[in-house]
């Protein structure tokens with residue numbers, strides 16, 4: 001499975017993840033998150049990164065103009081729209097994006113099923129919470145366009161290989177503290193996901 005390490009706030013953590021084989025890094029542009037990073041700080045990190053790495057900018061309740069301008073300014077390559085956005089918002093985006101389904105129940109994971117989408121466990125406070133989805137929901141579903149998130153860690157990620165997810169995304173499960181990654185957990189997570 002491909003891997004995204006989310007909640008990057010330093011160049012050191014970014015390079016740890018890349019050296020361990022991460023396919024994507026996430027930068028949280030949501031001010032209420034304990035992993036928030038400003039566009040200018042993300043830009044400084046992104047500018048120094050090697051090529052062929054997806055730089056994902058995460059947004060909660062932002063409008064299209066903010067998403068477009070922040071991505072462009074920071075040098076992000078993909079916007080993660082981590083909220084229930086109206087379809088008009090997607091029409092106004094000129095940056096590549098991924099929709100997020102915050103699933104409360106089994107039927108929710110079928111939303112946008114012909115598109116690549118990220119599925120996270122629903123929580124009032126929006127993500128990065130370590131809350132898990134019920135993995136049973138995915139048993140008879142085509143998971144080949146799903147990026148699975150929510151409560152993943154180096155221990156539980158190996159058991160997901162049998163489902164055929166496109167990728168997995170982790171934030172709190174590989175942290176030492178909010179916004180600071182634990183290098184050994186990052187390496188173990190990526191090794192176990194591959």
Ligand SMILES: O=C(O)c1ccccc1N[C@@H]1O[C@H](COP(=O)(O)O)[C@@H](O)[C@H]1O
Pocket residue numbers: 006007026028030033034035036058060082118120125126127128129130131149150151152169170171172173
């Ligand atoms: O990481 C955050 O702080 C965050 C804030 C607001 C929305 C989403 C956020 N992170 C995303 O949440 C999921 C699950 O994270 P976790 O592994 O359970 O901690 C993941 O997609 C993160 O990108």
